[in-house]
Amino acid sequence: MKKIFLIIFFVSLLIPLISLAGTYQADGGNVCYEGLVPCGKPVNIGGSWEDGHCVGGDIQCVRCQFCHLFVMLNAIIYFVLFQIVPPIAALMLVIGGIMFMFANLGEGGPQMLNQARKLISSVIIGLIIMFSAWLVVGVFFSFIGVAEWTGLQAGWFNINCPVKLDSYPCPIE
Numbered sequence: 001m002k003k004i005f006l007i008i009f010f011v012s013l014l015i016p017l018i019s020l021a022g023t024y025q026a027d028g029g030n031v032c033y034e035g036l037v038p039c040g041k042p043v044n045i046g047g048s049w050e051d052g053h054c055v056g057g058d059i060q061c062v063r064c065q066f067c068h069l070f071v072m073l074n075a076i077i078y079f080v081l082f083q084i085v086p087p088i089a090a091l092m093l094v095i096g097g098i099m100f101m102f103a104n105l106g107e108g109g110p111q112m113l114n115q116a117r118k119l120i121s122s123v124i125i126g127l128i129i130m131f132s133a134w135l136v137v138g139v140f141f142s143f144i145g146v147a148e149w150t151g152l153q154a155g156w157f158n159i160n161c162p163v164k165l166d167s168y169p170c171p172i173e
Contacts, residue, residue: 067161
């Protein structure tokens with residue numbers, strides 16, 4: 001039963017990868033793309049992300065460049081931090097709460113009570129460490145003045161990937 005629950009849980013986590021999409025900055029404005037890979041397919045140049053689809057802009061085919069690797073890594077990090085971690089953390093907090101409730105009802109004993117406390121405190125400490133790391137890096141970069149000597153006035157977390165538009169056959173979707 002545990003294996004079936006685990007398989008269903010991980011499959012449900014992977015389903016959003018189908019609809020993963022994002023935007024990145026380029027010379028022609030925002031480039032909106034669907035999926036994980038931001039190049040080698042038709043993208044909306046000058047478009048935006050609304051209601052689960054890329055809208056507006058000019059549809060062009062963009063060849064993959066080295067900077068697209070960083071755009072893809074940024075999308076992966078965003079997906080993990082803001083779409084996978086919060087539901088898993090909420091699920092773990094609920095599981096810890098249920099364990100805590102059963103331990104207090106006398107069915108689990110002091111061992112289950114200790115496990116519930118450890119689980120809840122581990123989830124909270126992990127979230128604090130994970131999201132405060134972003135804050136620490138941002139404050140450090142602001143302190144040393146990265147924006148002045150690198151041209152990253154929009155923020156160190158924004159990726160500017162200049163797009164070379166050339167006509168080549170787009171893959172059929």
